[in-house]
Amino acid sequence: MGNFVVYKSSAGSGKTYTLVKEYLKLALADPHSLNRAFKHILAVTFTNKAAAEMKERVLKALLDISSKANTPLAADLQKEMKISEGDLQARCEELHTHLLHQYADFAVCTIDSFVYRIVRRFSLDLKLPANFSVETDEETPLWWAIDNLLTDM
Numbered sequence: 239m240g241n242f243v244v245y246k247s248s249a250g251s252g253k254t255y256t257l258v259k260e261y262l263k264l265a266l267a268d269p270h271s272l273n274r275a276f277k278h279i280l281a282v283t284f285t286n287k288a289a290a291e292m293k294e295r296v297l298k299a300l301l302d303i304s305s306k307a308n309t310p311l312a313a314d315l316q317k318e319m320k321i322s323e324g325d326l327q328a329r330c331e332e333l334h335t336h337l338l339h340q341y342a343d344f345a346v347c348t349i350d351s352f353v354y355r356i357v358r359r360f361s362l363d364l365k366l367p368a369n370f371s372v373e374t375d376e377e378t379p380l381w382w383a384i385d386n387l388l389t390d391m
Contacts, residue, residue, distance in 0.1 A: 243260070254291065264279050285348060299330075304334055354372060
């Protein structure tokens with residue numbers, strides 16, 4: 239699982255479908271680690287909306303496949319993972335249960351929340367107070383941009 243993969247393409251080209259499929263292939267690969275494999279997968283998106291949509295699609299796909307729905311995703315997973323329909327359904331059902339019971343470990347997040355978690359985890363090493371907080375100053379960059387725009391005119 240040591241791979242780092244980046245998918246770039248235009249809107250509507252099937253990125254989310256591909257990401258969900260790849261996520262499920264990793265999480266479902268070993269039938270003996272369905273309760274923990276997903277804890278070693280990190281999916282990073284740009285927006286909270288995209289992160290929520292991906293989580294929703296993963297859970298829906300697991301539910302659909304485990305309830306014997308014949309979907310293109312199920313067919314793709316069976317083909318690429320080289321497993322039977324029954325085996326895929328059983329794995330999906332078990333993984334769905336584990337994800338719901340350990341939802342906090344279902345790591346699909348935004349870039350900023352991921353960086354925040356890392357900084358929080360290493361706050362002592364970074365010589366930050368344990369109770370530090372991040373504040374965003376939206377006005378300063380806005381005024382800087384307006385000032386530069388007016389200066390360039």
